[in-house]
Amino acid sequence: MGNQTADKARSAVAIMAKAPLPGEVKTRLCPPLSHGAAAQLYQCFLLDKIAQVNTLQRATPVVSHSPADSRSIFEALAPAHFMLIPQRGDDLGARILSTFEQLFRQGYTQVIVIDSDTPTLPVAYLERALRLIAEGENDVVLGPTEDGGYYLIGLRQSYPALFERMPWSTPEVFPETRRRSAQYGLTVACTEYWYDVDTPDDLTRLAASLVQMPNGWARHTRQFLREFQW
Secondary structure: OOOOOOOOOOEEEEEEEEOOOOOOOOHHHOOOOOHHHHHHHHHHHHHHHHHHHHOOOOOEEEEEEEOOOOHHHHHHHOOOOOEEEEOOOOOHHHHHHHHHHHHHHOOOOEEEEEOOOOOOOOHHHHHHHHHHHHHOOOOEEEEEEOOOOEEEEEEOOOOHHHOOOOOOOOOOHHHHHHHHHHHOOOOEEEOOOEOOOOOHHHHHHHHHHHHHOOOOOOHHHHHHHHHOOO
């Protein structure tokens, strides 16, 4: 099975997205940003993440949006061929799990859920995750972040234990997910580490890194940081 490739009819990549509303997103960046500017920046993150996923050839692109009644916002942000589904649940784990379960119920057998806080993530990392989950030799695919979380998780079926009572927003998320996977006999493959943008230091790092990257990379985020005197 090692030579299998992802099949668009069976594979989906879903962005976990919040409505970009002032005071609701990226509040740890305030200051230096105002709540309004943080919402504008997060919308740029979303647009760049949507652009990343739109380049994938062998997966249905999905936006899993929160709150559930924000569909019209994402209809304006995402291309028409993106599937839009509502996040459901009281915490991040429940919302991720609901995203997987909605897509599995629709017949997808290879699902990757990704964050919206890594605007400069190389698309090659997403492509590698798709290949790893399509091969069928791994039950779980994880893309670890440098702060102890993950920027993607891929599954072939639902495993609620990976999401329930997880210490979200701590450095324990990635190691605890690996520990639980081992406990349940699940095989895990990992893509490369990357960083997400949560703090002012992360924002400084992002701005510096974009100077070194080609102009087409993270186009919306780059434009925001170029114009905004933060």
